[in-house]
Amino acid sequence: MERQTGGTGGLHDGPGAPPAAGGVPAAVEGARADDGGTPASDLAWAAFLRRCRSEIGLDLSAYKGTQLRRRIEQWMHRQGDDHYFALLRRLRQDAESRQQFVDYLGINTTSFFRDPQVFQTLEQTVLPRLILRPGPVRVWSAACSIGAEAYSVAMLLHELGGLQRAEILATDIDQKALEQGREGRFAEMQTTGLSAGRRARYLKPEGSGYRVDEALRRKVRFERLELLEDPYPSDVDLLLCRNLFIYLAQPTQERLTRRLVEALRPGGYLVLGGTEYVPMPARFGLERVAFCVYTRVEDAGA
Structure with missing residues (x-):
């Protein structure tokens, strides 16, 4: 499903937005x-x-x-x-x-390093802390769309020296989006958000677009997962579920939040979209770290 996942295909339309050309039936x-x-x-x-x-x-x-x-x-x-x-x-x-x-x-609007302020927090605070911990760094990009978000995190981990220890999972319900992410192929317009340096370093020209470097592709695993129904991975260190909550009714938001928190290991991080937030995060066992970023408190499972 934020997913979408992925363009959004019109789900951002406000209540007063006109129907598609030709109207509705x-x-x-x-x-x-x-x-x-x-x-x-x-x-x-x-x-x-x-x-x-x-x-x-x-x-x-x-x-x-x-x-x-x-x-x-x-x-x-x-x-x-x-x-x-x-x-x-x-x-x-x-x-x-x-x-x-x-x-x-599906919710398929995505871009590399979407919401720079969020990725600055990941680069400067969250990922350095996770890299210092023993064991693998488990990252889950939920409602990943075509995978630009997962690859953005992989780039940061590479630059911080933690990519080899990372296990990056990217999930969505859109099979076409998952296949594009798995292949790592992006059109020119889909590479917005990447600096010229990162594009030259991590993307290789291919046809009229680009393909993610093979070493980076090998570190991201793409799987289909329905967030409202399917089982979740566990002991996740960094969980990104961005720009999905804006499409969900309030009771579903709360149910999803509880399930996402359960997927985190104590001290793990939950990252939402730029217009999303968790009201009263303590009731979910979360503390706010920065803009759109929360951590599961150590005793949240008690």
Whole structure:
């Protein structure tokens, strides 16, 4: 899923944002109210969410409703589906369409060293502390999209002399994004955020774009993982879950935060996106270290 993961594909649209060119399907936009005054489209939307979960195993209720609904209706317009249940039928019957739909909802906006202030804290404070500890340095980039974040951390670890001891895991639900990250291929426009020096050092020109140096690629493992359902890795030293919470409803944010904290070893670090924060972090066993950066207190598991 921040994921997204990855562009965001429109999930950043505000409540007043216009629909995609051509509008939304007429059967959705013009649905009449039922006798109780509830728009029929709202009832259809609620039924669609329930049936997505029960019939094809997609739990969409965790995501913020207005943004998700606009996003799905744009998809319906592009696919020529005139109501939610035509889309549901397509998803139920066609595995390829279902995977394309899941990938479309993925959060794929990412860039190297996104939010420089955060990466400055990683470079100057967090990673030097982790390197001083015995044993491997376990890093998990959750909702990693195409892997630019994971590779950014790998670059810092290399420069700090800790890459050889590092175990870097990058996860997402978008298979296409994972494959791009695994191959380490980036278009010119996807290399924004890299200094000229780092681009020359870590990326090799290939065709019209670049490919991450093989030694760096070998240190990052890409796997599919659904953050709301699948088991998590454990004893993580540095966990980056950035720009995903902004898409989730409050109860889901809290459930996800607790699971992420459980994945950290005591003294491990959780890093969120530039517009995200943990309210009252102590109730999750966290302390704020810096902008977007938290640490799990030593007795959080007690």
